[in-house]
Amino acid sequence: EYTDTWGRVHAASDEALTSVLRVLPRAAETGPFAPPFDPTVVVTEGQTSLPVRIPQEKPDATVKLEFNWEDGSKEHRWFWLPELPQADGVATFPLPRVLPLGYHSIRLYRLEGADHFPLGDAHFIVTPKRAMECTERLAGLAVSLFGLRSDRNWGCGDCTDLKLLAQMAASHGAHFVALNPLHAIANRQPYNTSPYLPQSSLWRNFLYIDPTQADGYQPDTKWDNACAALRATPFVEYERVAALKLEVLFEAFQHCSTDYQISDSLRSYATYCALDEEMHRRDPKVWLWTDWPEEYRDPHSEAVARFAEAYDQRIRFHAYLQLQLDRQLADAHRAALSAGMKIGLYHDLALATDRFGADLWSAREFYVDGCRVGAPPDELGPGGQDWGFPPPNREQHRRDGYRRFAETIRASARHGGALRIDHVMRFFRLYWIPEGLTAKEGVYVRDYAEDLLGVLRLESVRNGFVVIGEDLGTVEEEVRDVLRDSGILGIRVLWFEKDPDGSYRSPDRYPELAAVSATTHDLATVAGFFEATDVQARLDSGLIPVEAFHQQLAARGIDVDHLRLALEKAGYEEDSVGFVLSTPSLLAVVNQEDITGEVQQQNLPASTWQQPNWRRKMRVPMEQLDEWLAKVNWRRDQPSKSA
Secondary structure: OEEOOOOOEEOOOHHHHHHHHHHOOOOOOOOOOOOOOOOEEEEEOOOOEEEEEOOOOOOOOEEEEEEEOOOOOEEEEEEEHHHOOEEOOEEEEEOOOOOOOEEEEEEEEEEEOOEEEEEEEEEEEEEOOOOEOOOOOEEEEEEOHHHOOOOOOOOOOOHHHHHHHHHHHHHOOOOEEEEOOOEEOOOEOOOEOOOOOOOEEEEEOHHHOOHHHOOOOOOOHHHHHHHHHHHOOOEOOHHHHHHHHHHHHHHHHHHOOOOOOOOHHHHHHHHHHHHHHHHHHHOOOOOOHHHOOHHHOOOOOHHHHHHHHHOHHHHHHHHHHHHHHHHHHHHHHHHHHHOOOOOEEEEEEOOOOOOOOHHHHHHHHHEOOOEEEEEOOOOOOOOOEEOOOOOEOHHHHHHOOOHHHHHHHHHHHOOOOEEEEOOHHHHOEEEEEEOOOOHHHOEEEEOOHHHHHHHHHHHHHHHOOEEEEOOOOOOOHHHHHHHHHOOOEEEEEHHHOEOOOOOEOOHHHOOOOEEEEOOOOOOOOHHHHHHOHHHHHHHHOOOOOHHHHHHHHHHHHHHHHHHHHHHHHHOOOOOHHHHHHOOOOOEEEEEHHHHHOOOOOOOOOOOOOOOOOOOEOOOOOHHHOHHHHOOOOOOOOOOOOOO
């Protein structure tokens, strides 16, 4: 069962439970004859003991516990089992006094004379108690990178725009640029442009490459007209931008003499990209890998191996794209830090991965078939939400030693000083919707939260990034307590910070351990909130009937009155941004749309073709943005001048 946002308890139906249990991967054996360890053992630095299952056939044996440390060294400890504290078939082994952080392994042997009989082994991960911490109040700018408008880009914001924007914002005292997820997507309108439904969580969207800064690029005026046309479009034209950049960058690749080192993971992704291109070229009606000829649906098939050999140049080209993007993002992050930013780039990790994308093609063992992820009914989605992508296979991640999970965290935070985790409740539980049932009929399935948070903390400390967990929606309060104990900041959004009577909370009542903003990409902008453009958009898109439209419009009028009163009491009349910046929350995120007074939000949830989601270009071009940035109190020490 679960409790919804209105406080009502929902019990799972027998049909839903049976459907989930039918596809839920089985956990490791825990009975009397189970191995001594789970597949992965995660401990926290300072932990002094480790529970280990006792071998039933030799409960009085002498055993050796072997630690294989990440640096290649080993450490051994010998024990006589009867001397160890025991309960219910589990012995408590003392751990070494010093546990090095990292990814290690352990093995247990039974000793008989000079003989060693292995009893079991496991991945052994030692994690810090807390993630890297933010120790001072900082403010930064949130932008949708694709929507940056400039007189030099190719119809879509790119890494050079990002570098210039970071330097510009830093000159006024901003300490980070918060970005939409940069994950690789299919770049096809209208269904494959959301950065929150990526093809791959390990690789990024080549659209953000500035071709003029790519290795091998040679200037040519033949591209000028196409670039100018794409810059002039009111929205980002994903297919056209992608086609132009692929053509130009392939020419650059052919002029590039550098021999790039390509990892196995990158080669797998690049192979998928080349296959995706070729299968669509052969049959323009084929868009999904599930529709490819059967021999290409298995990444380990002989057909795929033959394809990889025949199309080696195209595969290396797609790898080249990722390496160029990585280099340009690194340059943007360095520039941000050099300009004075303390965080630099602030990245975002999406919850989802497209079931028709590269991750599912190459590593489908990490996903569960037969269910979809979503959300139960709440204020924003009274019918619940069905996000259409598969849930993770928690047992496979555990067997894998959480290596793929760690790679995903590492890849998303690369070249950044902060990482936002979309739907951070995923680490604790996810809402599964069995095939054949509606979003209202889903059930929550728990995950190994302590393990996942431990790995996240380890990656945060090792790679130097602050962690922000998006904890909005149907969240158990103890989840927020655990996140705080791990040093993970929560999120607070002005529109949601209300008391039961509908009044908005004053700035001093916001928590310190949070990232605060007026709104998000899924909600009305500040100007749009006052004008109720989001309510109008829901009606125009056919998402709500006229009756609901009038109800929501009336409710918004009441909210606006409450908000105006709260702003006035706090001394920030008509200044929602200044209100947010005055809170004690460690991070204040100021949306670009709210600085320049834009009324349309980037995404209207539950809509696709009805709205130009994820395509809106910023109203104010980069060349004119400096004067708008100057109005904001980025240093958070004086009243804001924003309006």
